[in-house]
Amino acid sequence: MEQISPQHQEQQAQQEQRAQQEKGTSLWKDAWIKLSKNYLALFGLSVLAFLCIVSILTPWIAPYGYEEQNLMLGATAPSLQHWLGTDIFGRDMLTRIMYGGRVSLTVGFIATAVALIIGVLWGAIAGFVGGRVDAVMMRIVDIMYALPFMIFIVLLMVVFGRNILLLFLAIGAVEWLTMARIVRSQVMSLRKQEFVEAAHSLGLSQWTIIRRHIIPNTLGPVLVYTTLTIPSVMLLEAFLSFLGLGIQPPQSSWGLLINYGVETMEEYPWLLIFPGVTLSLTLFALNFLGDGLRDALDPRTSKD
Amino acid sequence: MALLEVEGLSIYFHSRNGVVKAVDNVSFSVDAGETLAIVGESGSGKSVTCYSLLDLLPKPPAKIEAGTALFDGIDLLSCDAAQMRRFRSNDIAMIFQDPMTSLNPFISIGEQLIEPLIYNEDKSRRQSRSDARLRAIELLNEVGITDSEQRFDCFPHEFSGGMRQRVMIAMALINEPRLLICDEPTTALDVTIQAQILALIKTLQQKRDVAVIFISHDLGVVAGIADKVVVMCEGTVREANDAEGIFYRTEDDYTKKLLAAIPEGAKLLPNRAQANQSMLRVENLKTYFRDYSKTPAGDIKAVDGVSLEIQRGEILGLVGESGSGKSTLGRSILQLAPITAGSIYFDGTELNTLSAAKLVPWRRKMQMIFQDPYASLNPRMTVYQTLAEPLLYHGLANARNIDQQVQQLMDDVGLARSSMRKYPHEFSGGQRQRIAIGRAIATKPELIIADEPVSALDVTIQAQILDLILNLVDKHNLTMMFISHDLSVVRYISDRVTVMNKGVIIETGNTETLWKNPQQQYTKDLLAAIPIADPRSERLRSSNL
Incomplete structure (x- = not known):
């Protein structure tokens, strides 16, 4: 409708004003403006930032050393000396949770980043090129789905030795499969859209089209799936560590702490509650931030 | 009352x-x-x-x-x-706009038709299944569906759009609203x-x-x-x-x-075609789509042996009903759809034999305007980004003068400069089509293929966009192929007209000659079916049908 109602005009005037204020605006700048108005997302961001900073500073600010045992003390409930109590070896829980955060957060972010990069590129190329390339690429994904991932990781560990960085990569290399499928299905519907055809007829190279026109339009589902991947990766690490493939005590991670906490849940509930609360808080924060980012990166949602 | x-x-x-x-x-x-x-x-x-x-x-x-x-x-x-x-x-009954989506694809049309009879809210008006079936078949006959007894058990996808709309009408009438x-x-x-x-x-x-x-x-x-x-x-x-x-x-x-x-009457601007200056020549073009459920002989022949020529400076209208292959022809010419056989010459160069890399400079010379302004713009790019992309990619502007060039384009297509940083969803359909036109003319093309550029727009906007297109063609010396199902629009804008049906060309001629004296029966039927905004002549015509 070319004829615009007064309301609309008013809205437009406001938008123009804003546009002038934000000269040189980009998708990311707009996104930041919108994100800064979303309190839940800001809450999520602050929680994550807090946890990251604490993790980085842990060696200096932790109340005890992570190896410090006090077998005489045993498991005690929260007290003034040990705010979150101690485990059966008399180790301070707060310290262990702080050190555990270092491992869990790194695993969560690095492994997810690996999954994200491989998955998005793989899915985008398969979906965009289509035909035989797509068929071959997706059969590889199917084969990897069918491989029991434990065997895959054990194999990696045997060949390359146990190494925490390798663990990150191995988890990432398993988690990208679903991401690739999600991105592929998105791209397949996108590549039939007229704006992609228009880009073709402008003579843009395939890679430019994928980078500028395809991938940005898959951001919504990718972000949501990413926020779901991070926690599942953290729990996967716990599982691997439990089997003796990941990190080993006295080092800790949230997943491991929860695992041990479950075993002694009835006698020493705080050993489960505190790491559990920390992990849940992180997941909440991630979900809020993920939803906020998805909305903020979609130009169709309003800036107000 | x-x-x-x-x-x-x-x-x-x-x-x-x-x-x-x-x-x-x-x-x-x-x-x-x-x-x-x-x-x-x-x-x-x-x-x-x-x-x-x-x-x-x-x-x-x-x-x-x-x-x-x-x-x-x-x-x-x-x-x-x-x-x-x-x-x-x-x-009270209702008939909806899109017959393709208003029927349930998983239920046979007969079953859908009798639903209002056997599940009537008013229990006293409910009918038995066999009575309802008879009634439905009778009604299908009445709305002009032949063999209604056999077709009763068919599913919606087995019907064409027109047939589905007849079924919808029958469904609306079945309870005698x-x-x-x-x-x-x-x-x-x-x-x-x-x-x-x-x-x-x-x-x-x-x-x-x-x-x-x-x-x-x-x-x-x-x-x-x-x-x-x-x-x-x-x-x-x-x-x-x-x-x-x-x-x-x-x-x-x-x-x-x-x-x-x-849109009414003939094109007002003179024909700018330069005689004997063939710009685009298409020879025996065939574009088939593989139907995987069938043998190669069962391919869908979207374009089946089309030859045509466009002179430099002219506007050729391409008219046809849905499924006639007119859009596929346009996309084939621009190398957006892989062709099965035939040749496309642009200024004497055979395009269909060029590699993707060699084609890039030719792509600059040929652009397309798409039908749906809601789908043809990247929703995550601002107007500025959309218009700057072709300019920068083809080296038509550099970092210093890009702002000014984009502003120039926006002026050309009648968009306010202040809306440069807005996203497509902030514009109306007509404004979006202006952005899309801006993108098409950004590369300074010689040939533009416009695929139904105004059919998604309201009638007053349609008139503005048509005038904008005519203006730009004149200003930038463009040659155009204008694809449309709307005959009045095509008459208003084009110098010559080609009529297509089922993948082949039925007839080509100068617009006015063809309008006054169509040679083929198909063209005559098409022209006779155009609705005219004049109640008296419309009534006269329908009483003659």
Whole structure:
């Protein structure tokens, strides 16, 4: 409708004003403006930032050393000396949770980043090129789905030795499969859209089209799936560590702490509650931030 | 008292961004045997008005603020859900715009047809399955579906668009409603099918003495069918009168604008074609699509041996109904669809043998304008980014003068410079099409293929965009292939016309010659089916059919 109602005009005037204020605006700048108005997302961001900073500073600010045992003390409930109590070896829980955060957060972010990069590129190329390339690429994904991932990781560990960085990569290399499928299905519907055809007829190279026109339009589902991947990766690490493939005590991670906490849940509930609360808080924060980012990166949602 | 009397109806939409007055103090009435047309552009509130009568609006955000709609003395807007279901099943029926999506693809059409009979809200009116089946077959015959006994058990995908719309009409009529609401029932159909469906609605109405509310954006369609016309704009009634009053004696500026915007008559600008300067030559082009369910012999022959030539500077109109292969032909020429056989020469160079890399400089010279301005722009790129991309990619601008070049483009297509940083969703359909045109002319192309560039737009916007295109063609010395199903638009814009059907060219000629003296029967049928915004000649014509 070319004829615009007064309301609309008013809205437009406001938008123009804003546009002038934000000269040189980009998708990311707009996104930041919108994100800064979303309190839940800001809450999520602050929680994550807090946890990251604490993790980085842990060696200096932790109340005890992570190896410090006090077998005489045993498991005690929260007290003034040990705010979150101690485990059966008399180790301070707060310290262990702080050190555990270092491992869990790194695993969560690095492994997810690996999954994200491989998955998005793989899915985008398969979906965009289509035909035989797509068929071959997706059969590889199917084969990897069918491989029991434990065997895959054990194999990696045997060949390359146990190494925490390798663990990150191995988890990432398993988690990208679903991401690739999600991105592929998105791209397949996108590549039939007229704006992609228009880009073709402008003579843009395939890679430019994928980078500028395809991938940005898959951001919504990718972000949501990413926020779901991070926690599942953290729990996967716990599982691997439990089997003796990941990190080993006295080092800790949230997943491991929860695992041990479950075993002694009835006698020493705080050993489960505190790491559990920390992990849940992180997941909440991630979900809020993920939803906020998805909305903020979609130009169709309003800036107000 | 009339059958339906709507009085002071106001419907507001309450959203986060404020209140939108979708319908504001609208009144009209319609009597048995009468056809009322509600005409307006998109966003005028014409559909919202009618949906509210059957309580089909999503509430919230919609809220009926005021008004009554008395049907036989009972207010439709305040009756309870059970009463409303009785009205819906027995008294008021609706036909929707898109016959492709308004039937359930998993249920046979017969089963869908008898649903209102065997599950009637009114238990006393329920019929047995066998009775209902007989009734449905009888009705299918009446709406012009042959072999209705066999087709009763067919599924919607086995029917064409026109046939599906006939089924929809049969379904609407099966409970002998007293009021039939048609929401743009022919907009999604080809012009020849449209003429048939309109004639069908009209005969059925006369036979059964039902009242009809006919919603449309097309005054041409309304002219032949309406007794009374209500013109709506931005939620209010601009004018209400009998059909002749609207078409011949209107006083209202908006109605005048609507009537004036209907493309009519021949192209006014001179033919700029330079004789003997062939720009594009297509020889025996074939584009087939593989149908995987069939053998190679069963390929879909979208374009099946087309040869044509476009002279430098001319506008060639390409006309055809849906499925004629006209869009595929355009996309094949631009190397956007892989061709099966034949050659395409641009200035003497055979394009279809070039590699993707070698094709890039040629791509710059040929651009496309797409049909749907909502799908043809990347939703995550601002106008600036959309327009700057081709300029930078082809080295037509550098970092220093890019801003100025983009502004120049925006001026060219009539967009305000201040909206440079906005995203596509912040624009109306017409403005978006301007952005898309801007992108197409950014590379300074020589040939533009416009694929139905105005068919998704309202009639007044359509007129503006057509004039913009004509202007730009003149200013930038463009050559154009203009693809459309709308014959009036093609006549208004093109120097020569090619008519296509089922993948082959039926006839080519100078526009006016072809209009006055079509050689082929298919062309004659097409031309005869164009609706004219003139009630008297429309009535004369339909009585002759």
